[in-house]
Amino acid sequence: MAANDTSSDFYDFKAIENKWQDHWLSNSTYRASVDSSKEKYYVLEMFPYPSGRIHMGHVRNYSIGDVIARYKRFQGFNVLHPMGWDSFGLPAENAAIKNNSHPARWTYDNIDYMRDQLRQLGLSYDWEREIATCNPKYYKWEQQIFLEMYEKDIVYQKTTTVNWCNSCETVLANEQVIEGACWRCDEQVQAREMNGWFFKITDYAEELLDDLDMLDGWPDKVITMQRNWIGKSTGLQCAFDIVDCDEKLSIFTTRPDTIFGVTFMSIAAEHPLLETLLQANPLADEVRSFVKLIIEEKKEQGREDLTEKKGIFTGRYCSNPFNGEKVPIFVANFVLMGYGTGAVMAVPAHDQRDFEFAKKYGLAVHPVVQPAGTDLDAADMEEASTLPGILIESESFSGMHSEEAKQAIIDFARQHNIGDSHITYRLRDWGISRQRYWGAPIPMIRCEKCGVQPVAIKDLPVTLPQDLDQEQNSCAPLHQRNSFFETSCPKCGGSAQRETDTMDTFVESSWYFARYTSPRFTDSPLNKEEASRWLPVDQYIGGVEHAILHLLYSRFFTKVLRDLGYLDIDEPFKNLLTQGMVIKDGAKMSKSKGNVVDPNDLIQEYGADTTRLFSLFAAPPEKDLEWNAKGVEGCSRFLNRIHRFVSTHKEAIIAGGELTIASLNSNEKELHRKTHQTIKRVTGNIEQNFHFNTAISRVMELFNSLSSLSGDKQKESLGPAVIREAIDNLLILLSPMTPHFCAELWANIHTDSTIEEQSWPTWDEEAAREDELTIVIQVKGKVRSRLQVPADIDDAALEELALKDESALKFIDGQTIKKVIVVKKKLVNIVV
RNA sequence: GCCCGGAUGGCGGAACUGGUAGACGCAAGGGACUUAAAAUCCCUCGCCCCUAGGGUGUGCGAGUUCGAUUCUCGCUCCGGGCACCA
Numbered sequence: 001m002a003a004n005d006t007s008s009d010f011y012d013f014k015a016i017e018n019k020w021q022d023h024w025l026s027n028s029t030y031r032a033s034v035d036s037s038k039e040k041y042y043v044l045e046m047f048p049y050p051s052g053r054i055h056m057g058h059v060r061n062y063s064i065g066d067v068i069a070r071y072k073r074f075q076g077f078n079v080l081h082p083m084g085w086d087s088f089g090l091p092a093e094n095a096a097i098k099n100n101s102h103p104a105r106w107t108y109d110n111i112d113y114m115r116d117q118l119r120q121l122g123l124s125y126d127w128e129r130e131i132a133t134c135n136p137k138y139y140k141w142e143q144q145i146f147l148e149m150y151e152k153d154i155v156y157q158k159t160t161t162v163n164w165c166n167s168c169e170t171v172l173a174n175e176q177v178i179e180g181a182c183w184r185c186d187e188q189v190q191a192r193e194m195n196g197w198f199f200k201i202t203d204y205a206e207e208l209l210d211d212l213d214m215l216d217g218w219p220d221k222v223i224t225m226q227r228n229w230i231g232k233s234t235g236l237q238c239a240f241d242i243v244d245c246d247e248k249l250s251i252f253t254t255r256p257d258t259i260f261g262v263t264f265m266s267i268a269a270e271h272p273l274l275e276t277l278l279q280a281n282p283l284a285d286e287v288r289s290f291v292k293l294i295i296e297e298k299k300e301q302g303r304e305d306l307t308e309k310k311g312i313f314t315g316r317y318c319s320n321p322f323n324g325e326k327v328p329i330f331v332a333n334f335v336l337m338g339y340g341t342g343a344v345m346a347v348p349a350h351d352q353r354d355f356e357f358a359k360k361y362g363l364a365v366h367p368v369v370q371p372a373g374t375d376l377d378a379a380d381m382e383e384a385s386t387l388p389g390i391l392i393e394s395e396s397f398s399g400m401h402s403e404e405a406k407q408a409i410i411d412f413a414r415q416h417n418i419g420d421s422h423i424t425y426r427l428r429d430w431g432i433s434r435q436r437y438w439g440a441p442i443p444m445i446r447c448e449k450c451g452v453q454p455v456a457i458k459d460l461p462v463t464l465p466q467d468l469d470q471e472q473n474s475c476a477p478l479h480q481r482n483s484f485f486e487t488s489c490p491k492c493g494g495s496a497q498r499e500t501d502t503m504d505t506f507v508e509s510s511w512y513f514a515r516y517t518s519p520r521f522t523d524s525p526l527n528k529e530e531a532s533r534w535l536p537v538d539q540y541i542g543g544v545e546h547a548i549l550h551l552l553y554s555r556f557f558t559k560v561l562r563d564l565g566y567l568d569i570d571e572p573f574k575n576l577l578t579q580g581m582v583i584k585d586g587a588k589m590s591k592s593k594g595n596v597v598d599p600n601d602l603i604q605e606y607g608a609d610t611t612r613l614f615s616l617f618a619a620p621p622e623k624d625l626e627w628n629a630k631g632v633e634g635c636s637r638f639l640n641r642i643h644r645f646v647s648t649h650k651e652a653i654i655a656g657g658e659l660t661i662a663s664l665n666s667n668e669k670e671l672h673r674k675t676h677q678t679i680k681r682v683t684g685n686i687e688q689n690f691h692f693n694t695a696i697s698r699v700m701e702l703f704n705s706l707s708s709l710s711g712d713k714q715k716e717s718l719g720p721a722v723i724r725e726a727i728d729n730l731l732i733l734l735s736p737m738t739p740h741f742c743a744e745l746w747a748n749i750h751t752d753s754t755i756e757e758q759s760w761p762t763w764d765e766e767a768a769r770e771d772e773l774t775i776v777i778q779v780k781g782k783v784r785s786r787l788q789v790p791a792d793i794d795d796a797a798l799e800e801l802a803l804k805d806e807s808a809l810k811f812i813d814g815q816t817i818k819k820v821i822v823v824k825k826k827l828v829n830i831v832v
Numbered sequence: 833g834c835c836c837g838g839a840u841g842g843c844g845g846a847a848c849u850g851g852u853a854g855a856c857g858c859a860a861g862g863g864a865c866u867u868a869a870a871a872u873c874c875c876u877c878g879c880c881c882c883u884a885g886g887g888u889g890u891g892c893g894a895g896u897u898c899g900a901u902u903c904u905c906g907c908u909c910c911g912g913g914c915a916c917c918a
Contacts, residue, residue, distance in 0.1 A: 010871090225913055226838055233917070253918060266918090309916080352833090353916055425916055547913080548882040581852045617857070618844060623909090626844060634857055644872090684848090694846065697856035704856090711873090776852045781899040783852060821898055823851055832899045 010645040013607030013741070020740040021119055029756060030069075030081065030124040034533075042534050043069045044513055046542030046550070047084045050110035050132075051091060054117045056582040056589055056615070057543065058629070059599045063737075064579055064621050065541045065689070066123045072734035073124075074630040074760035080534050081124055082516040084131035085111050088439045088505045093475040096204065096438075103438040103475050104466065107134055117599070121608045121740050129519045139513065140461030141525035142507060145373045147443055148564050149453050154200045155245035157452070160431065164192035164331035167343035171435040171483075177335075191295075196433035196501065197442055201556050205230055205425045207570075208555055217575030219622070221566035222547045223668035229548050231426025234412050237341070238419025240318040243326060247273055249318050252340035256413075257405040260394040261347040261368035263358065266311065268330035268342040269294050274314070278327065287331065296331040309334055309357050320408075321418040323395065332357060336494060340424050348384065349376065355384040368394050369402050385559035425668055430553065437464070437475035439502025447489035447496035456490050460496065464647040478502070503658070509550055513537050526566045537573045541621075544578040546555055568758045577690060583613075589627070597627055610636040616692040616737050639741055642703060642730070647744050649710070649723060653749045656724035661767070665716040667709050675726045676768035678702040679761045687831050692737065699734050702726065722750075729761050776827040777802045779811040795822045802828035 024030060048058055069081040070159035085107075092103035099106065111132060118125070132137055149155045162171045171194060201208075209230045212223050236256035239248035248632075249265060267274065270293045278284040290312040295305060311332035319326050323459035327346075334353055335344050348358035349367040358365055367376035367794050371389035388402040396406050412558055413419035433442065439827050441462040443455035455462055465484045476483050479500035489496035511525075517534040542550075551573070558572040581588050584595040601609040613635040619625040646653065664672060678698050685695035710718050727749070735742030735755055746755035775798060777785040785807040789798065799822050802808060808830065815832040822828050 083841095204868095221836055221913080228835070228914060231914090232916065235918085251918080255918080307916085318859095332916095334918095336917070341918095346918090351918070353918080424917080426914095442852085544912080620845085623838095624846090628844065628858065630858055631844070683917045693844090694856080698844075700856055774852075778851085778899070781851095781897090786852070819898065821851095823899095827851055827899090829851080829898055 003670065005616075007508060010640055010663065011741075013609065016744045017120070017122060017608050017740040023743075024122075024124070024582075025119070025127070026156050026329070027126070030068060030126050031077075031128055032080040032082075032126045032534075035078045035079060038078065040078060040534055041072045041539075042080040043072065043491060043539045044082065044516070044541070046538045046540070046546060047086050047509070047512060049086045050114055050298070051092070052113070053111050054114055054599055056597055056599060059121065059611060060615045060621075061541060061543070061579055061583055062118065062121065062123050062381055062458065062627060063615050064577065064692070065539075066121075066739075067504050067616065067686075067692055068539055068541075068690065069124050070739060071760070072755075076734065076759065077747060080516070082131075082519075083118065083123070083125040083127070083132065084128040084129075084512060085114075085514070086505065086509050086512070087111065087132045087134040088438065088508060090438070091436045096475050102466070104134065107132075108708045109439075115258065119590075120603055121592045121599075121612065130517050131512065131515060131519050133440075133505075133512065134438070134504070136463045137774075138512075139508070141515065141686060142440050142503070142511070143441055143443040143455070143462060145511065145525050145561070145564070146503070147457060147508075149199070149560060150444075150454055152564065154203065155197060157195055157197055157648070159193050159195045161191050161524055161724055162194045163189045164194070164198070165189055166527055168450055182417040185551045192648055196431050197444075197499075199430040199432060199556070201430045202425060203552075204556055204559050205232070205427050206423075207559060208427075208552065211571055212462065213556070213575070214571055215573075218573075218700035219576065219578055222544070222551065222578060223577060225547045226552055229552065233424045233426075235422060236413060237422035238321060238413050240321060240327075240345070241278070242273075242329075243317040243319060244277065246314070248828065249273060249329070249343050250341045251343045251345045252422055254351060255347065255406070257391060257394075257402040257644070258347040258350045258368055258407040259320070259345065259398075260391075261349050261366045261407060261707075262327055262345045263322050263348060263364040264327050264346045264354075265318055265329045265367050266344045266346050266354070266357070267314075267329060268335040268337040269331055269333065269334075270337040271342045277316045279316050281315050287312055287314055291331055294331075296355045296728045297333065307333060307359060309353065309360065311357060313579050321413075321416075328363075330357075330361070335614070338428065339426065349381065349410070350384055350386060352384040352386070355381075366393070368392055378587055378785055381699070383563045413725075430504075430556075432507055433501040434504055435477050435479070435500075436502055437477050439505060440508065441478065442499045442501050444499040445487060445490060445496050447494060447497065449494055450491040450496075451488050453490050453496070464502075466506075491783075506549060506553050510553040511561065513540075514558075514561065514567065524566075528566060528568075531566065533567050535567065536569050539575045539576045539577065540573040541579060543581070544787060547578065559573060563591075577621060579621045580619065582627060583624050584627040590667065599631075602632065606632055607740075609741040610639060613639065613696065613738050617696045618693065620689075620691045620693050638700060638703070639738060641707070643741075643745065645703075645707060645710075645746065646727060650749060651728075652720040653718045653724045653727055657721045659721040664719075664722065668718055668722040671709050671722050671726055672704060672767055673770070674702055675722075676763040678762040679729055679733065681767055683760070683763070694736065695733075699730060706730075718752070723773055729749055731755060732758050732761055770790070773825055775802075777805055777808045778827060778829040779808055780831060782811075784808045784811050791825070793825070795824060798828055802830065 020405065042096050043065055045061050069079050073079050086649045092107045096103045133139065146155060164171055174517045181561055207345045209232055212226060215223060233254050235252055236438065237250060237252045239250045241248055255439060274291070278287055294310060309332065311330040314329045314331060317326045318329055335342065335550065346354040348354040348363065348365045350369060355365065365378040365381060367378055367385065367751035368391060369389045370376055370392050371387035372702070376385055391400050391402060393403050397408060400408060410421045441464060443460060445453045445455060447453055453753045464724065467482055477500065485498040485500050487496055487498050488494065514526055514531055514535060518530040521527040554572050558567060558569065561567045562570065587593050587595060589596045599611060599756050610632060615625065615633045616632055617635060618628065678701065681698045685698065686690045710723065731742040731746050732755065743755045772788050773791050775789050776783055776785045777787060785805050787801060787805060799820055812830060812832055817830055819831040820828065821831070
């Protein structure tokens with residue numbers, strides 16, 4: 001039952017919230033203006049996928065963003081605070097199949113519903129800039145960017161292994177393969193070689209890594225995750241001659257210092273030279289069936305646990321270019337084709353994987369780096385030694401320290417033309433092709449005569465077929481729709497076929513923040529003038545689950561758009577706040593756990609302001625927030641107390657009048673002081689680290705002072721001016737968190753202005769200063785007494801007072817005083 | 833395995849650059865108002881000891897310091913990320 005039905009003491013949040021939401025919307029209060037007299041501030045929350053309805057995570061994310069937006073407006077900034085929809089993606093296809101509807105229909109219905117929910121929360125968005133990425137007016141520009149990237153050689157095609165379901169005739173993302181079977185039809189998934197489009201993100205690897213240093217407004221955690229994801233390694237790449245063969249086997253190592261300890265070579269099962277090695281080879285059949293087996297195993301295991309190390313001798317040898325030593329070549333299941341060269345020089349003495357492999361197959365262990373204070377002996381080593389040390393048995397390099405030897409050996413390789421230093425990244429190029437319907441079509445055409453041809457920019461957008469064919473599934477992939485893919489070649493005019501893959505939905509979210517700066521611009525993807533006015537985003541807020549992919553892709557796109565001439569920035573997000581999850585009963589809210597709290601219910605029962613207030617008050621933004629129903633009631637109670645106070649004192653507050661400091665009585669002085677202290681602290685809490693939880697606490701303290709000072713009949717009464725000062729400031733300080741509530745109370749006591757027109761209050765340092773201080777007296781570091789002293793006391797006087805203090809003297813008890821430490825205006829410590 | 837975080841009352845959380853531990857809220861207990869309940873208001877609230885008062889206390893163990901939740905070293909537990917990356 002709604003609380004406001006049962007008691008007239010409760011303020012009518014429904015009426016108030018509706019009133020102000022309508023007011024803001026019809027007045028375009030939050031339209032971002034082109035006001036060059038004000039400094040710009042762009043605050044952005046990660047836009048939602050229109051899944052159906054908002055959840056508590058959204059409420060938290062958007063409340064945080066809204067407080068920042070509103071705070072910055074009060075501070076006099078020209079604020080851009082837009083919202084939109086990341087609206088391509090698989091759930092729409094699933095829902096369409098389930099409801100026999102169309103993905104577009106489902107998506108736009110959800111957007112309408114969720115937009116309404118966001119409005120009910122009173123979020124101060126500039127709705128005139130709203131975008132939906134599934135709209136051709138958005139993806140048209142994405143297709144143009146794609147073509148310009150193609151032009152610049154940042155896009156290319158290649159063939160890779162993908163998960164394929166035979167019955168659904170589609171590629172599946174890794175997440176859609178459940179225990180080796182298709183999630184939709186249970187058919188066993190197969191590995192298939194498929195052609196796809198890739199973005200050359202690796203071309204930007206070095207810059208993406210280096211520029212992390214510029215991001216001092218990002219959490220260290222996210223920086224570290226990105227750094228690890230890019231995974232830069234520096235080392236030696238060199239070639240081993242294959243015995244009785246013209247080919248060479250190229251390897252990459254970060255430990256060139258151990259090259260004299262190589263006792264065998266491991267190559268990946270997919271290594272391209274493997275077939276060459278097996279020509280006219282008696283072991284060929286055995287090796288081939290082994291290779292088949294481990295490829296199967298890899299597929300089944302996916303990326304999960306480590307499998308046991310396995311391998312097989314190919315019957316062939318290669319020679320170490322440094323000492324000519326012949327070493328056997330093995331195929332090993334732990335060597336990745338996708339990293340380095342797909343071949344690894346094996347040094348069992350100094351690499352744990354090689355060690356285990358050598359032990360299993362009885363291969364030699366040859367230590368060549370002796371760490372200080374050890375005496376490695378191959379015979380009794382139980383694990384690899386990975387410590388640095390002095391090189392032994394390494395010809396002319398023996399005696400060198402391993403760190404120094406790394407460079408010396410690389411130099412040697414370069415001089416003798418057997419190898420060179422090399423940098424390898426863990427980061428791979430970004431495969432963007434998806435064999436799905438509900439995504440942005442890739443604007444390319446295949447002509448038998450002319451090959452792959454880009455769609456002409458004037459012919460964009462390449463739109464998704466919207467027809468709902470009764471015979472077909474409404475979201476059948478594009479390769480099943482002749483009317484879509486049959487076209488003519490832009491070059492020769494002959495018959496040709498469109499690319500039928502759509503883009504990964506991460507592409508849309510990689511540049512939407514830039515499109516918000518000119519969302520209706522019709523000449524090109526971005527209006528450069530607007531983009532450079534607003535970008536970079538000053539404050540970006542979202543879940544840490546996007547720490548790697550979305551943020552990395554957005555950084556990549558920013559650099560690409562810069563190189564295409566659209567942007568003049570290197571990094572998109574100046575400051576990043578990763579908010580914690582909303583938890584209930586110790587777990588993330590989820591349908592399967594049955595611990596979800598629906599924001600709709602909260603808004604119905606307590607109103608948007610209370611809902612926002614609780615989500616801001618219960619924890620600092622970066623930490624997880626534990627749901628507590630009683631805590632929401634506490635927040636509701638707080639707002640009601642303020643409401644009641646303002647109602648009862650309305651006449652006095654309106655009468656208000658000017659504050660004359662000289663004539664304040666002691667109670668008035670105390671409230672005046674508390675007001676200014678509160679302004680100072682709340683401002684500090686927001687400025688420093690967006691700790692709204694403590695900011696709200698401060699406002700609560702102010703209100704507690706106000707109500708106890710005004711309620712105490714024993715004391716001198718408070719005049720209207722000082723109450724008015726306290727309330728006016730309290731409302732502004734609280735209004736970023738509870739905007740409707742504060743706007744309404746403000747309007748109740750001011751006829752000539754709205755709260756939005758106000759400036760953030762400033763504090764008077766003089767007024768905020770305490771005139772009495774509590775000084776702690778310690779004896780040997782333990783608190784023994786407290787003294788009330790005038791605020792302007794000096795150290796000498798303080799020391800004198802402390803040494804006369806009776807409760808402290810008790811603990812000195814005749815002992816000699818060795819030292820007295822006085823901390824200005826804080827404490828005196830007497831050491832005996 | 834490697835790399836990041838974190839640990840403070842019954843609970844969520846405060847504590848500026850080392851200087852009164854527990855702000856604010858929740859819960860709990862007591863009281864006022866009420867025929868009663870709800871709402872509201874007031875008081876108490878880390879633990880231990882016999883009160884005045886004292887002892888003890890920020891995951892554990894050391895250290896630096898007049899003084900450590902805060903700094904250093906060594907652990908334990910929890911959370912997250914990456915994971916055969918050569």
